Structures are given as C-alpha cells and as structure tokens.
Amino acid sequence: MPSYILNDGYGLSQILPLFIHLYRRAFYMIKRVNFQYTEDITVVNREQFEVHIRLYDGYVNKINEIDGILQNKPGREEANATFSFYRECKRGETFALNGVILHELYFENLGGGGGMNTPNPSVTEQIEMDFGSYALWKEDFVATAKASRGWAILIYDQRSYRLRNISLDSHDLGNIAYSAPILVLDVYEHAYFLQYADKKTEYINRFMEDINWEVVGQRMGIY
Numbered sequence: 001m002p003s004y005i006l007n008d009g010y011g012l013s014q015i016l017p018l019f020i021h022l023y024r025r026a027f028y029m030i031k032r033v034n035f036q037y038t039e040d041i042t043v044v045n046r047e048q049f050e051v052h053i054r055l056y057d058g059y060v061n062k063i064n065e066i067d068g069i070l071q072n073k074p075g076r077e078e079a080n081a082t083f084s085f086y087r088e089c090k091r092g093e094t095f096a097l098n099g100v101i102l103h104e105l106y107f108e109n110l111g112g113g114g115g116m117n118t119p120n121p122s123v124t125e126q127i128e129m130d131f132g133s134y135a136l137w138k139e140d141f142v143a144t145a146k147a148s149r150g151w152a153i154l155i156y157d158q159r160s161y162r163l164r165n166i167s168l169d170s171h172d173l174g175n176i177a178y179s180a181p182i183l184v185l186d187v188y189e190h191a192y193f194l195q196y197a198d199k200k201t202e203y204i205n206r207f208m209e210d211i212n213w214e215v216v217g218q219r220m221g222i223y
C-alpha cells in the first residue's frame, strides 16, 4: 500500500465510498415510467389519463430539480422550522417524491377491466382475515376514498401484521411508517374532474371495477 494513501487515515476504504457518492450525485436522476393508455383501462378515458400523466411528469421533473438544489447544501446554516429555504426544499422533497411514487403505483394498478379483475386466493384470504369479508373491505375502501382529499391506499402494516385502508390528504400527509402500499387510488380532483366533473363516487365505483388484481397480488406476495 503506498504510504500517501495511509497518511491521515484516508485509505482506499474511505476514498472509494466518497468517490461512488460523488459519481452517483453527478449522474443519478429519477427517470419517468412511460405509462401508456390501453383499452384495458376503463376507469378513465384517454384524455383524462394523458392529462394526469403530464402532472406525473411534473413531479418527476420537480424531484430532480429539488435533488439538484439539495446537492449544493443551500442555506443549511439558516435552516429554520418556521420559514427557511432549506425547510421549503425538504418539504418539497417528500411531496414531490411521494407524488412520483404514488402516481406510479396508481397507474400500475389500473387496467383490470380487461379481464384480471379478480383477487387471487392469497389476497382474498388476507382481506378476509383483516376485514371479515371482501364486501366489508370494499365498503371500507370506498368510504375511505370518499373521505380522502388525496389518496386512498390499501396498505400492509408491517408493524401490526395486517392490512389497513388509509387516507392521505396530500402526497406527504397521512403515510404510515413501515407500511407497504398494496392498492393505490388517486382521489385528487385532477384525477377525475375532466371526465367526471363532481361525480367523485362514480369515479371511485368505476375504479373498483378496474383494479388490476394481478399487480395487487404481486405486491402482496412481497410481504
């Protein structure tokens, strides 16, 4: 080992992680998923879907913009919980990143209208165990969606080993730590208003007929 590497305690084991970190900072960006409208998607029409995709693209752009700003440590010394630029960056970071993730989960679990709209036995079993029956789960999920301003999500709560229907009023408000999203429904007005206007319940009911249970089953299989 060359002596200069050992000087001051900076050996290869210290330099390599720093090099990898700087490389990742320079080249890592979140890439958009190229979602396409198909005939299997029955809950929304193409126009509503494509408007929504443009909004998703905006979140991808914003999280990359915020990540870029945070790399330069903007105003850490002035960080303040009442108001500061750093606070705005950190609030934007979780809002934009959750916006990306939740939209991807939502678009992925659409399209059951094409023939996959039946939960597999393992999903049904878990739902029955935690809610009593599929009908009772559905009743609660629909009510959760009606009561939410942002998202209704069926999660697997890894702390208490059970499914829950949870309500989020925004991308970064209402998530439960240790929870794994299984089924995601966007109930922001932008998700349906172009097509359904104020008929939110009709949108929710049609979503329930368009769930891609194959995707939901794959997510359940992880936990």
Ligand SMILES: [Fe+2]
Pocket: 052, 055, 103, 186, 188, 190, 191
């Ligand atoms: Fe949305």
